[in-house]
Amino acid sequence: MSENNRATTSPKAPAARFGGKGLNVGIAVAAIVTVVGLVLWGVQLSGGLAQTGMRNFDSWGLYITCFMFLVGLSAGGLIISSVPKAFGMKGFGGISKVAVWTSICCTVLAIGFVVVDLGQPLRLWELFAYSNLGSPLMWDIAVIAIYLILSVIYLWATLRAEAGKVSQKALRVVSVIALVCAVLVHSVTAWIFGLQQAHEFWYTALLAPWFVTSALVCGTALVLVVVIALRKAGYMELAQENVVKMAKMLGAFVCVDLYFFACDLLTSAFPGGSGTEVVDMLVSGPLAPFFWVEIAGCALAAVVCFVPKLRTNPLLVAAGLLAIIGIFCKRVQLLVGGFQIPNIDYAGVMTQYSVTDWAAGMAGAYQGMVYWPTPLEFGVALGVFGLGALMLLLGLKFLPLKPNENSH
Amino acid sequence: MTRLGFVIDKKSCIACHACAVACKVENNLPDGIWWNRILTEGGDNMDTPDGTYPNLTMANIAVACQHCDNPACVKVCPVGATYKDPDTGAVRQDYDKCIGCRMCMSACPYTGVRSFNWEEPNYAIGQAMGDADVPTHQKHVVEKCTMCWHRLAKGLEPACVEVCPARVRYFGDFDDPNSEVSKLIREREHTKLLENRGTNPSVYYLV
Numbered sequence: 001m002s003e004n005n006r007a008t009t010s011p012k013a014p015a016a017r018f019g020g021k022g023l024n025v026g027i028a029v030a031a032i033v034t035v036v037g038l039v040l041w042g043v044q045l046s047g048g049l050a051q052t053g054m055r056n057f058d059s060w061g062l063y064i065t066c067f068m069f070l071v072g073l074s075a076g077g078l079i080i081s082s083v084p085k086a087f088g089m090k091g092f093g094g095i096s097k098v099a100v101w102t103s104i105c106c107t108v109l110a111i112g113f114v115v116v117d118l119g120q121p122l123r124l125w126e127l128f129a130y131s132n133l134g135s136p137l138m139w140d141i142a143v144i145a146i147y148l149i150l151s152v153i154y155l156w157a158t159l160r161a162e163a164g165k166v167s168q169k170a171l172r173v174v175s176v177i178a179l180v181c182a183v184l185v186h187s188v189t190a191w192i193f194g195l196q197q198a199h200e201f202w203y204t205a206l207l208a209p210w211f212v213t214s215a216l217v218c219g220t221a222l223v224l225v226v227v228i229a230l231r232k233a234g235y236m237e238l239a240q241e242n243v244v245k246m247a248k249m250l251g252a253f254v255c256v257d258l259y260f261f262a263c264d265l266l267t268s269a270f271p272g273g274s275g276t277e278v279v280d281m282l283v284s285g286p287l288a289p290f291f292w293v294e295i296a297g298c299a300l301a302a303v304v305c306f307v308p309k310l311r312t313n314p315l316l317v318a319a320g321l322l323a324i325i326g327i328f329c330k331r332v333q334l335l336v337g338g339f340q341i342p343n344i345d346y347a348g349v350m351t352q353y354s355v356t357d358w359a360a361g362m363a364g365a366y367q368g369m370v371y372w373p374t375p376l377e378f379g380v381a382l383g384v385f386g387l388g389a390l391m392l393l394l395g396l397k398f399l400p401l402k403p404n405e406n407s408h
Numbered sequence: 409m410t411r412l413g414f415v416i417d418k419k420s421c422i423a424c425h426a427c428a429v430a431c432k433v434e435n436n437l438p439d440g441i442w443w444n445r446i447l448t449e450g451g452d453n454m455d456t457p458d459g460t461y462p463n464l465t466m467a468n469i470a471v472a473c474q475h476c477d478n479p480a481c482v483k484v485c486p487v488g489a490t491y492k493d494p495d496t497g498a499v500r501q502d503y504d505k506c507i508g509c510r511m512c513m514s515a516c517p518y519t520g521v522r523s524f525n526w527e528e529p530n531y532a533i534g535q536a537m538g539d540a541d542v543p544t545h546q547k548h549v550v551e552k553c554t555m556c557w558h559r560l561a562k563g564l565e566p567a568c569v570e571v572c573p574a575r576v577r578y579f580g581d582f583d584d585p586n587s588e589v590s591k592l593i594r595e596r597e598h599t600k601l602l603e604n605r606g607t608n609p610s611v612y613y614l615v
Contacts, residue, residue: 048527048547049508056523059513119508119524119548123487126507130487137486137511197605198480198517343602344471344519346447347454349428351440353526363452 037383
């Protein structure tokens with residue numbers, strides 16, 4: 001594998017093909033989208049969050065969905081590059097630096113989504129001054145900050161190790177710490193939801209391990225798509241053997257994730273009590289489109305990953321995208337599903353601040369999806385994603401992320 | 409210890425909404441904000457019964473912050489903007505501290521008792537109503553029933569209790585065995601909202 005890599009990674013040829021005008025245009029477009037997003041965020045803050053679809057009974061929306069999703073996406077890169085190092089296995093052919101860089105970008109985006117969701121972003125400093133260490137949100141802030149710093153250290157250590165300045169042993173220690181931290185990040189993010197007894201759908205011990213597998217699914221899928229695209233663009237060379245290895249991992253993660261979902265559905269539905277409501281809501285209720293897209297997308301992705309004949313580049317990219325879309329649909333189900341079943345559903349006075357579709361009364365508001373984002377929310381979210389694209393592309397342009405002879 | 413709270417007689421509530429309006433005026437609540445709401449346990453619409461004639465059932469239930477003994481909101485607030493007052497047992501909200509993350513709203517099992525000022529507060533009339541000691545409402549922070557904290561400080565009962573024409577609302581200290589509320593829950597059958605959630609609310613409903 002390493003010979004293969006060395007043979008194909010000529011430092012000059014890819015550099016000549018990659019970058020140039022296309023990359024600069026990409027950076028410019030991402031920068032414009034970011035600026036537009038910032039302007040829309042200003043509109044949201046000055047005119048108020050009333051311009052979003054979020055309301056008192058469904059107090060979180062697209063931003064927190066994206067936060068969950070991006071924390072998950074950030075997993076893959078770090079785990080893919082740190083697992084082989086931590087366990088002293090063969091790596092994935094020098095993709096680890098690009099993989100960690102996508103992790104760092106995703107983590108920054110996740111933090112960005114929490115910030116745009118806040119009503120009082122100027123009071124963020126209070127998190128450090130008045131920290132309530134008992135709050136899962138505080139745990140998450142702490143662990144994400146550590147995770148981000150560790151990812152940067154890990155990337156730096158990888159670069160230094162390649163230059164021979166940091167020993168392989170030290171790199172291995174950093175990779176073990178980073179791996180533990182990655183698992184913690186997903187668990188703690190799950191606990192923001194899973195420790196709330198107010199929502200039947202969320203309140204399950206399975207949520208934390210389930211978040212870890214979902215993170216592995218979409219994280220691996222993202223790295224798979226990115227490296228195939230970068231190979232195509234001539235940024236790096238990568239033996240097909242490594243791509244296949246990653247595809248097999250993706251298939252396995254998808255199966256575990258679906259298995260957890262099945263366990264959760266069975267446990268909810270079997271007693272025939274209030275949990276049946278949760279299952280109905282997902283399988284045939286307002287969230288059914290998201291449920292079935294996830295199930296079908298993940299199942300298809302697993303088939304592509306497991307059948308050798310189907311492992312062609314276009315199909316692998318499609319499988320990766322299906323897995324990512326599937327996990328995004330899962331995040332939507334989790335977030336909206338939590339609010340979709342009110343604990344107190346008696347008819348009462350409703351105002352424009354009660355629930356997204358308030359005019360139809362308490363019964364009407366829950367007929368379809370209780371929450372749907374407004375165009376402003378889509379715009380702000382797109383802006384945050386623009387920032388991520390900007391970071392990713394700038395990193396590809398200016399950081400030494402390409403595989404070289406010392407990568408493994 | 410003192411654990412202040414409410415006893416509400418569901419059997420006698422006539423759903424006149426006087427307590428909801430008194431709360432709104434007393435606390436100078438912005439348009440569209442109700443800390444205390446009268447819900448109908450019955451049909452899909454307010455003041456409609458459940459079932460088919462002649463087998464109809466309907467009850468009225470006034471729901472506001474339950475000032476839980478084990479409040480889910482207090483645990484999750486990352487900055488301690490929502491907290492339990494140790495001297496009274498009231499669950500309070502510090503508008504100046506709230507960062508607007510809305511996790512308390514999500515964690516509270518009592519749907520809709522917490523409200524967020526989703527935009528700059530608007531008022532029905534040009535001048536502030538209610539008590540002068542009520543803290544100013546702020547955009548993008550969470551608020552809710554304060555147990556009329558400003559009135560407690562003056563030795564008064566909450567506005568909703570004072571105004572109730574059917575006298576179904578009682579206020580007092582559950583830790584004092586001789587208080588009226590303690591006697592009521594000793595002598596009368598009662599329920600609490602969502603008891604299985606383990607929040608141990610300080611609002612008892614006589615049934």
